[in-house]
Amino acid sequence: MADTQQVDAKAGRKVARLARQISAFSRKHGGAEGQLANIGRRGTRIVLVGEDGGWGDLVAPSQELAEKAVEKSGITVHEEFDGEFAAKVRTGPYEWSRMAGIQVGGPSNG
Numbered sequence: 001m002a003d004t005q006q007v008d009a010k011a012g013r014k015v016a017r018l019a020r021q022i023s024a025f026s027r028k029h030g031g032a033e034g035q036l037a038n039i040g041r042r043g044t045r046i047v048l049v050g051e052d053g054g055w056g057d058l059v060a061p062s063q064e065l066a067e068k069a070v071e072k073s074g075i076t077v078h079e080e081f082d083g084e085f086a087a088k089v090r091t092g093p094y095e096w097s098r099m100a101g102i103q104v105g106g107p108s109n110g
Helices: 002-028 063-073 083-087 093-103
Strands: 032-038 044-050 055-060 076-078
Touching: 002 032, 002 044, 002 055, 002 063, 032 063, 044 063, 055 063
Parallel strands: 032 076
Antiparallel strands: 032 044, 044 055
């Protein structure tokens, strides 16, 4: 039983840490919305988009922990990353140069 309690405590700390990070992002960007994306064995990506167009992501070890973290943070979560939600993302020169480097042989990403 002690092992189960340790796992539960560790999961609880991870959820609390993720929720704090989500809330901090939201405060910094005038509010935030998110979307959860399963990334296989690595877990679930929490994609965050701020009201100012800033964006970022976090990775939770599981879908369950990601769901608990976004619920605890109080942000709106979208089923898909499309439409009006995706249109809120603002990219700058850094992102464009990285995308170009990856997609069409642009500047090195190293």
